[in-house]
Amino acid sequence: MTLTDFLTTEGVRYGEADVDQVTFDPMFRTLCEKNSCGFYNACWTCPPAVGTIEELMAKAKAYRRILVYQTVSPLEDSYDIEGMQEAAKRHNRLVQRVREAAGAEHPGCLVLGAGTCGVCARCSKRDDQPCRFPDKAILSLESCGIDVSALARLAGLKYINGANTVTYFGAVLYN
Numbered sequence: 001m002t003l004t005d006f007l008t009t010e011g012v013r014y015g016e017a018d019v020d021q022v023t024f025d026p027m028f029r030t031l032c033e034k035n036s037c038g039f040y041n042a043c044w045t046c047p048p049a050v051g052t053i054e055e056l057m058a059k060a061k062a063y064r065r066i067l068v069y070q071t072v073s074p075l076e077d078s079y080d081i082e083g084m085q086e087a088a089k090r091h092n093r094l095v096q097r098v099r100e101a102a103g104a105e106h107p108g109c110l111v112l113g114a115g116t117c118g119v120c121a122r123c124s125k126r127d128d129q130p131c132r133f134p135d136k137a138i139l140s141l142e143s144c145g146i147d148v149s150a151l152a153r154l155a156g157l158k159y160i161n162g163a164n165t166v167t168y169f170g171a172v173l174y175n
Helices: 003-010 027-033 053-061 081-105 148-154
Strands: 013-018 065-074 110-113 165-174
Touching (some): 053 110, 065 148, 081 110
Antiparallel strands (some): 065 165
């Protein structure tokens, strides 16, 4: 089964583009440094452990194509933090399945997710231990300096999908 067949079967919206059309901005590292998500220096796939923004942008720009996908989940209301967290967990589980499908079709691809890695309930970095699952660890779009709002438009996807919803994005970069 191809990656796009897999996404279609899962009911996931997606679009594709050339990587040279993607908007990269080192400003996203500033958001990380302000610890706006709470994982700065607390996860192996988040800054500063993940590498410099220049290194990560160069890594992403080395690929030719990007497949962008999104999950849209309903919320009780705009303050439904638990609903957002549960939607993020579902999205992270999907990212792992996308990683498997993408790796089979595009060996050497780079799979990116939304926010922190999410493979482990508690990242081993918090305990000064090595990553327990380096083969499953997922970098975020933002940690690579990708403007997700612009990326959504580029891929023909909506960044905001209506009231009382939360949308998460992932991507596969490949040659």
